[in-house]
Amino acid sequence: MDLMGMMGKLKETQNKIEETKKRLDSVLVEEQSSDGLLQVTLTANRKIKTLTIDDALLEDKEQLEDYMVLVLNKAIEKASKINEAELDAVAKMDMPMIPGMDNLFK
Structure with missing residues (x-):
C-alpha cells in the first residue's frame, strides 16, 4: 500500500x-413564485445574491412572508442538489479507495 501516494492523492482531492x-459561488440558481x-x-x-419583491406583495405582510419561505426553501433545495452533486463527483472521481473513509465526504 503506497501511503505517500494516497496522501498526495488525498491532498489533491481536497484542493479540487x-x-x-469557489466555482459554485459563480453558479446561480433562480427561483420565483x-x-x-x-x-x-x-x-x-446557498448565498442569496438578489431578491426581487413586486410592490403588490408589500400590501400583505403575511402573504409576503409565506412567499419568501416557500420560494427561498425551493431555491435552497435546488442549490443544495447542485452543490452536493458537484462535490460528490469531485470526491468520487479522485478519491483513493481507503477502507473506512467512504463516509468522509457525506
Whole structure:
C-alpha cells in the first residue's frame, strides 16, 4: 500500500474540492413564485445574491412572508442538489479507495 501516494492523492482531492466550492459561488440558481411576484437568485453555495419583491406583495405582510419561505426553501433545495452533486463527483472521481473513509465526504 503506497501511503505517500494516497496522501498526495488525498491532498489533491481536497484542493479540487476547494476549487469546486469557489466555482459554485459563480453558479446561480433562480427561483420565483408561481405568479412571478417574488424572485430570488442565489449561488450554488446557498448565498442569496438578489431578491426581487413586486410592490403588490408589500400590501400583505403575511402573504409576503409565506412567499419568501416557500420560494427561498425551493431555491435552497435546488442549490443544495447542485452543490452536493458537484462535490460528490469531485470526491468520487479522485478519491483513493481507503477502507473506512467512504463516509468522509457525506
